[in-house]
Every structure is written in C-alpha cells, then in structure tokens.
Amino acid sequence: MSDSVLTEEHVSTASRPSALRITDLRVANLHGVPFRSSIIRLDTNQGLVGYGEVRDQASATYALMLKSRVVGENPCDLDRIFRKIKQFGHHGRQGGGVSGIEMALMDLAGKAYGVPAYALVGGRFRDTVRCYADTPSLLDPHEMGAKLLERKQRGFTMLKMDVGISLLWDVPGALIAPAGARENLTTMHPFTGVQVTAKGVEHLADYVATVRSIVGYDVALAADHFGHIALDSCIRIGRALEPFTLAWIEDLIPWQFTDQWRQLTEAVAVPTCTGEDIYLTEGFKPLLDAGAIRVVHPDPATSGGIAETKRLGDYAQERGVAMALHLAASPIATMASVHLAAATENFLALEHHAADVDFWSELVTDLPRPLIQDGSIAVPQTPGLGFGDIDEELFRRRLDPRAPEFFADSSHWDAESSHDRLWS
Structure with a gap:
C-alpha cells in the first residue's frame, strides 16, 4: 500500500x-x-x-x-x-x-x-464580550467607590454594586421592621413587613451619589440586592435613584410577581432587571409578554444552557428587551456564556463575580491570561467552548x-x- x-x-x-x-x-x-x-x-x-x-x-x-x-x-x-x-x-x-x-x-x-459552540446556535454578532464586575457591598460609600474605581482602572466599562437594606439596618430611623426580620431570608419580599422610611431612601440616594462622584459618569453602573421589601418601598427607592443614570436596578421583587414588576417598571425612570432564577424561556414569557421589565437577566447555568438561553434572547429582542447574563462561575460556565453572548444580538453584558480571585483565569488552558482584558473576553475560534483543557x-x-x-x-x-x- x-x-x-x-x-x-x-x-x-x-x-x-x-x-x-x-x-x-x-x-x-x-x-x-x-x-x-x-x-x-x-x-x-x-x-x-x-x-x-x-x-x-x-x-x-x-x-x-x-x-x-x-x-x-x-x-x-x-x-x-x-x-x-x-x-x-x-x-x-x-x-x-x-x-x-x-x-x-x-x-x-x-x-x-x-x-466553536457559537456556530451551533447561529454564528457570531460580536468578536468580544463585554463583562461587568460585580463587587461585594461595603458600608462606607467612599470605600465602595474606591473599590469600584479600581475595577474601572482595570478596564471594566460596567460595574455593579449592592444597594439596599443591608446598608440601613444600623441607621436609626431608616427602616420599619418586625422583630426577626433581619434574619428572615425565607419569606418573600411582599410578606416581610419591612418598610424603608424617607430617611432610609435618602441614605441610599446619598450612598449612590457618593459612589457616582468617585467612579464618574463614563462607566455603566448597576445596582442589586435591595432586600426583602415590598413594592411601595421599591418604587420610592427607584425614583430616588433616577438622577444617577443606573444601568439597571435588579431583583427588587421576586420574579414570580409579574404584575408588581410591571407596576415598578411603569413607575420609575430606571431600567428594571430580573431573571437569574428563572428556568427555560417559558418561565420568562409572563414578564416579557407583559412588558414588565426593561432588561432580562438569565443565568445560563439555570435558564437552560446555551441554546435555550439564545432562544430566550431572541424572544426578548422581539419585545424590545435587552439581555444581560447573570453568572458567578469558573471559566467553564463563563466560556459557555461567552459563546451564548456572541450569538445573541440583543446582548448587553456578562457578569464577572471573581475579580478578586487571582487564580481564576488559570483554571483552564489555552486561553488568554488574564481571560478578561480591558473589561472584555475575546470570543475564541477554537472548537467547543474554546479552551484546551482544565x-x-x-x-x-x-x-x-x-x-x-x-x-x-x-x-x-x-x-x-x-x-x-x-x-x-
């Protein structure tokens, strides 16, 4: 032969x-x-x-x-x-x-x-995927601003922080709450009896104003973890935060309450955002069909992976809603999300929750190190999820x-x- x-x-x-x-x-x-x-x-x-x-x-x-x-x-x-x-x-x-x-x-x-995995769901809309850096909450707004500014100086063009009743528990007159409410994290928001007072709302607005003065207005800034509070408090907080041009306010109400989300969205001039705990496109349809949110925010590790979340993104786009991706994961789920983001036209940004984990990029091989550069991840052209091995x-x-x-x-x-x- x-x-x-x-x-x-x-x-x-x-x-x-x-x-x-x-x-x-x-x-x-x-x-x-x-x-x-x-x-x-x-x-x-x-x-x-x-x-x-x-x-x-x-x-x-x-x-x-x-x-x-x-x-x-x-x-x-x-x-x-x-x-x-x-x-x-x-x-x-x-x-x-x-x-x-x-x-x-x-x-x-x-x-x-x-x-590449993105080719299996229709191909690319972009070559790089913008990431936003989530950052643990700090009680002092000046320290919070400095922490976020460090992220910005690393190249992140979008940031997220926690703003809510976790900042208010020790502020006299900021909250009206029944005994044990601080430890009660199993009761859904409308049923806790926790109310944010005018003083509490003012405290949160001052906190965000200080952070904004430090990071500036040339970077997108989102807010999360408002706490287990009912709709009326959410509306008053949302209105107080309007001057700071937030990218979105996230998960103020459990996602199951579609009509309350619609009321909140109609009441405030800040984009509303939820979805990290919803499974499959069908789970998102009530919110999207009702026009109840401005940003849909699935976690691909809950919503069904790559193809199903791409389907969700397309459904949201038809209703004029942008899609950001929630994530707190290793580079493996992150790269799955990168391919999803590359293939989804109405994509906004991908969450990165490990900005302080120094070994994070090294968990997989044959990708740039650091994996996130100038606030973005380059979409790999190699097969599958794009990394060599673990x-x-x-x-x-x-x-x-x-x-x-x-x-x-x-x-x-x-x-x-x-x-x-x-x-x-």
Whole structure:
C-alpha cells in the first residue's frame, strides 16, 4: 500500500460525529471560584471530553441523577437530549444540572464538528464580550467607590454594586421592621413587613451619589440586592435613584410577581432587571409578554444552557428587551456564556463575580491570561467552548474539602432509572 493512501487504522476517528457516544459523566466540586462550583465532565468513546458547570452553590446531584439518561447518547443530538432531560430542571439552582449538561453537550458537539459552540446556535454578532464586575457591598460609600474605581482602572466599562437594606439596618430611623426580620431570608419580599422610611431612601440616594462622584459618569453602573421589601418601598427607592443614570436596578421583587414588576417598571425612570432564577424561556414569557421589565437577566447555568438561553434572547429582542447574563462561575460556565453572548444580538453584558480571585483565569488552558482584558473576553475560534483543557493540578488544589475527590467515580448512578414520560 502506498504511503499516500490513508486507511482507517491510520486515521483518528475522534471527529466521527455519527459514531460519537457518551460513556461516562463525572463531577469535580471546586470551592472559591468564587463560590462552590461543580464541574461536569462528559467522556466519550472517541476520547473527546466535554465540560459544563452546575450553577454556583447548587447540588451536584442535579447533574449526577441525569447520568443514566445521557450515557449512550450521541452528544451531537443536542436538541433531542435537551428535550429528554429538561423535565428534571426547575427554577433557581434546581436548573443547574440540566443547564450544566447542556453546556458539556455543546462543548462535545463543537469539538466533534470542529466548530466553536457559537456556530451551533447561529454564528457570531460580536468578536468580544463585554463583562461587568460585580463587587461585594461595603458600608462606607467612599470605600465602595474606591473599590469600584479600581475595577474601572482595570478596564471594566460596567460595574455593579449592592444597594439596599443591608446598608440601613444600623441607621436609626431608616427602616420599619418586625422583630426577626433581619434574619428572615425565607419569606418573600411582599410578606416581610419591612418598610424603608424617607430617611432610609435618602441614605441610599446619598450612598449612590457618593459612589457616582468617585467612579464618574463614563462607566455603566448597576445596582442589586435591595432586600426583602415590598413594592411601595421599591418604587420610592427607584425614583430616588433616577438622577444617577443606573444601568439597571435588579431583583427588587421576586420574579414570580409579574404584575408588581410591571407596576415598578411603569413607575420609575430606571431600567428594571430580573431573571437569574428563572428556568427555560417559558418561565420568562409572563414578564416579557407583559412588558414588565426593561432588561432580562438569565443565568445560563439555570435558564437552560446555551441554546435555550439564545432562544430566550431572541424572544426578548422581539419585545424590545435587552439581555444581560447573570453568572458567578469558573471559566467553564463563563466560556459557555461567552459563546451564548456572541450569538445573541440583543446582548448587553456578562457578569464577572471573581475579580478578586487571582487564580481564576488559570483554571483552564489555552486561553488568554488574564481571560478578561480591558473589561472584555475575546470570543475564541477554537472548537467547543474554546479552551484546551482544565488545569488538573490547580483543580486538585481547589477541590471542595467536603467532596475532595477529583472527578470521582459515579458508577452508583448508572442504574438510576424511572418511567420518565410525562403522559400516559
């Protein structure tokens, strides 16, 4: 046989999509990246490996319980597998298993076809993805402004801070609250009985004014974590913050209360924003159909991963609503979000919650370091999610001490079975 003739035994079959099958699903639990993150690894019969990430601080069980539903499947059958498993997700962190597996499927399919994940959902609208730096709250507005200014000097063109009753508990006359309200984080906002007084509203407005005077008006600034307060207090705070041209005010009311969101949006001249705990496009439709928010804010690790959140973005765009992305994750879910953002025309900005985690960019290989430069992430052209591999040594150092095994054997999930069909 001529040396120029290639026979099958001399050709790698690692990119034969039709014969690709998932053979295993394992999870490694990390901590401090910036919170607890469970990294999903899907192995295949062709040596390709796909990575995804469960929503921050969610149970890894949400992914592991799906192992028997995806092993043996061809990861290139993205939509069919997603339709098979999406019934096992829910709002909040319960969407983390389905969403993380979807990211890993996208990683594998992209590698199998030799294309970036964004190509699987329609291609690019942009070459770089703008990030906004979330920053833990500080009681002193001058210290808060200085912290945000440092982010700005690093190149971030959008910032976010917490503004709410966490700043008011020790301010005399700022709040009217029943006993135990400060510790009560399980009662939904309209039912806590907490009211912000005129003095409290003024204190918050002065806080934001001070921060704005430090960071300037040439950078976008959003506000979050207003606390468990009812609609009337939210409206008065929103109106008081109008002079500071905030990018948005976020999650003032639980997302479930569509009509209250509509009332808030109509009452204030500040963009309203929610969505980080909503699962699937269908969960967002009441808010969007009612014109109840100005910015939709899914977390791709809850909302359904890349393709489903792209679908949501398109639905929001038809209703004149921009989409930002909530995220508190490792570079794995971040890169999944970068591909999603690249493919979504009405995208605004991607949250970065790890600006103070010095090793964060090093968790994966073959991407720029630091990953975020001048406040943006370059959209990679390499297959799948775009990074080479994980840094195994660093992963091992960052394993959660409560679950210290590195991609532990998960064979005890192999026999998990159920009659999953939702109809008779």
